[in-house]
Amino acid sequence: MSNINLAIKNQTRHYKESPNIINTAPSYLAKLFPSKIWTLVKIFHTLICYIRFCFASAWNFKGVVYRPINGGKGLVYDIVYLTISRLFMNKIYIHHHSFNYLNAHSQLFFIVNKIAGKKAKHIVLGQRMATKLSSLYKIEAKNIVVLSNLAFFDKELNQSKTSESLKLGYLSNLCIEKGLSTFISVCRILNDKNISFTAEIAGPFADNASKKLVQLAVKNFPQLTYLGPLYGANKDKFYSSVDSFIFPTQYKNEAEPLVLYEAASSGTLLIGTQRGCMQAAIEQLQGFSIKESAKLANEIAETIIHAKKDGLFHVEARKSRQLAFKEVRIRAKNKLHALLTEMAQHDKIKNSYYYHNR
Numbered sequence: 001m002s003n004i005n006l007a008i009k010n011q012t013r014h015y016k017e018s019p020n021i022i023n024t025a026p027s028y029l030a031k032l033f034p035s036k037i038w039t040l041v042k043i044f045h046t047l048i049c050y051i052r053f054c055f056a057s058a059w060n061f062k063g064v065v066y067r068p069i070n071g072g073k074g075l076v077y078d079i080v081y082l083t084i085s086r087l088f089m090n091k092i093y094i095h096h097h098s099f100n101y102l103n104a105h106s107q108l109f110f111i112v113n114k115i116a117g118k119k120a121k122h123i124v125l126g127q128r129m130a131t132k133l134s135s136l137y138k139i140e141a142k143n144i145v146v147l148s149n150l151a152f153f154d155k156e157l158n159q160s161k162t163s164e165s166l167k168l169g170y171l172s173n174l175c176i177e178k179g180l181s182t183f184i185s186v187c188r189i190l191n192d193k194n195i196s197f198t199a200e201i202a203g204p205f206a207d208n209a210s211k212k213l214v215q216l217a218v219k220n221f222p223q224l225t226y227l228g229p230l231y232g233a234n235k236d237k238f239y240s241s242v243d244s245f246i247f248p249t250q251y252k253n254e255a256e257p258l259v260l261y262e263a264a265s266s267g268t269l270l271i272g273t274q275r276g277c278m279q280a281a282i283e284q285l286q287g288f289s290i291k292e293s294a295k296l297a298n299e300i301a302e303t304i305i306h307a308k309k310d311g312l313f314h315v316e317a318r319k320s321r322q323l324a325f326k327e328v329r330i331r332a333k334n335k336l337h338a339l340l341t342e343m344a345q346h347d348k349i350k351n352s353y354y355y356h357n358r
Contacts, residue, residue, distance in 0.1 A: 001068055001097045003152070003258065004068065004095070004097070004149060004152055005068055007152035008066065008095075008152075009021060011152075011336065011340060012340065020056045020060070022049055022052050022053055022056065024045075024046065024049045024077065024081075025042075025045075026038075026041050026042060026045040029041050046077065050080060050081075050084070053081060053084055054084055054088075057084055057085060057087075057088035057090055058088060060088075060090070061088055061089065062088070062089045062090065062091070063090055063091070064090065064091045064093065064343045064344075064346055065081075065085045065090040065091070065092050065093065066093045066095065066343070067081060067082065067085075067092065067093070067094055067095065068094075068095040068097060069094055069095070069096065069097075069112065070098075071097075071098035071099075071100030071101060071253055072100050072101075072108075073108070075101070075106070075108040075109055075111075075112050076108065078112050079108075079111055079112055079115060082094075082112060082115045082116050083115055085116075086115060086116075086117060091119075091121075091343075091346050092116050092117070092119075092120040092121070093120070093121045093123060093343065094112075094116060094120055094121070094122050094123065095123040096122060096123065096124050096125065096129060096133070096255075097125070097255055098253050098255055099129070099132070099252070099253045099254065099255055099275075099276050100253045101136075102129060102132040102133065102136065103252060103253070105136050105137075109137065110137065113137050113139065118140070118143070119143070120143065121143055121144075121145060122139055122143055122144045122145065123145050123147050123339070124144055124145070124146055124147070125146075125147070125148060125149060125255050125256040125276070125277045126146060126148065126256060126276070126277030126280050126281065127146055127277075127280060128276070128277050128279070128280065129146075129255070129276070129277055130144045130146055145335070145339055146335075147332065147335050147336060147339060148256065148277075148281065148328075148332040148335075149256050149258055149261065150261050150281075150328060150329050150332040151329075151332035151333050151335060151336035152336070153258070153261045153262075153265070153329060155236070155262075155265060156265050156266075156322075156325075156326075158240060158266060165196060165197065165198060166195070166196060166197040166198070166243055166244075166304075166308060166313065167197065167198050167199070167200070167241065167242045167243050167244075168183075168186075168187070168197060168198070168199040168200070168242060168243065168244050168245075168246055168304070169199070169200050169202070169238060169239070169241075169242030169244070169245050169246065169263070169268070170183040170199070170200070170201050170202070170245070170246050170247065171201075171202040171203050171230065171235070171238065171239075171245075171259055171263075172203045172247070172249070172259065173203055173204060173206050174201070174203045174204065174205045174206055174210045174211075174214065175205075175206035175207060175210050176209070176210065176213075177249070177250055177251045177252075178206075178249050178250075178251055179246075179247060179248035179249045179250060179273070180201075180210055180213065180214070181213060182248040182250075182296055182297050182300070183199075183201070183246050183248060184213065184214075184217045184224075185297035186246060186248075186297050186300045186301050186304070187199050187217065187221055187223065187224055188220075188221070188297075189297060189298060189301040190301050190304065190305075191221055191223065193301070193305070195304075195305060195308075197223055197304075198223045198224075198225070199221075199223055199224045199225070200224075200225050200226075200227055200238065200242065201214060201217075201224065201225070201226050201227065202226075202227040202228065202229070202230045202235070202238055203228075203229055203230070204228075204229045214226050235262070239262055239263045239265070239266055239268060240266040240268070242263070242268055243268065243269060243313040244268060244269040244270075244271055244304060244307070244313070245259070245260075245263035245264075245268045245269070245270055245271070246271050246272070246300060247259060247260060247263075247270070247271070247272040247273075247278075248271075248272060248273050248290075248296060248297075248300060249272065249273055249275055249278075250273060250275065250292060251275065252275075253276075254275035254276040254278065255276040255277060256276060256277040256278065256281055257278070260272065260278065260281055260282065260285075261281075261325075264285045264287070264321065264322075264325045265322070265325055266318075266322065267317075267318035267319060267320075267321040267322035267325070268318070268321070269286075269287055269288075269307060269312055269313065269317075269318075269321065270282045270285055270287030270288070271287060271288045271289075271290070271300055271303055271304070272287070272288075272289055272290070273289065273290060273291075273292050273296070274289045274290070274291055274292070275292075284324070284328050285321060285324055285325055285328065286320065286321045286324050287321075288303050288307075290303065
């Protein structure tokens, strides 16, 4: 969410007056998290933000407010911000990043939605998210804007892979619910079937159990390598060097992970689950989204085997996927431009004011 917030900020640089941005997280003291001192700092910082937002809203009376909302208990903060927004008659745009309150009805989000009002615009990541909002909270379709995270994605990677051998990749905050054990099971199944391949796991460990799981897997399968956390050029090299990026996440609040687009930008074949908005995201980029079941790892392994037989790892197939990525991105960016233009046109006094959570 913080990456998208920053992207929104950058997209508003063409405005005549810069947006008023209120960072509602005390990032300057991030090293204190999650101590008791952090909690006190967070409370004090939040009170200051409320005061700042009141002044900003009064100055920009009936202006525009963009709010990326939290999931779970964090919605309590959103209730206050949106209440202030309504008091100053602001036009509200709510950006949704989580399925926390969409997997089941949430009383907290019910309150958030009531406070935001029937005229609030809801920015969602995919049609599945839009359908959930409508069915659970009776939000009208005319007030929902479907905007993929791909609209904020600018980087495009070139394929750096030169060898003919099959190479698989997995990158995440390494934990069971993000699909780590499933990916390792896929490697085991391919190994048992005598399929020639190499595989790389990248990312920080979320817990000690995941660390032990990877260490054991690397010991048992010489084809598998753990690269550690990757950033910048090293992460780009990882994505562009793999034939298929596997993301079998089973995280309950998964929405539209950016790692899918980071991998797809180089034409890598995507294989993942159908959590959140992932099915539409993967399939429009010529990948495979697989329904979760007890046989998930087996089905992913079979998909890889068939993809290899069908030539989906050849250069031409990769170029086709990269072209699809470019086309989908153009459509998403056009939607973003239309949305920002709408915001700017509504706010005629001070243009658009934004604030965001980091």
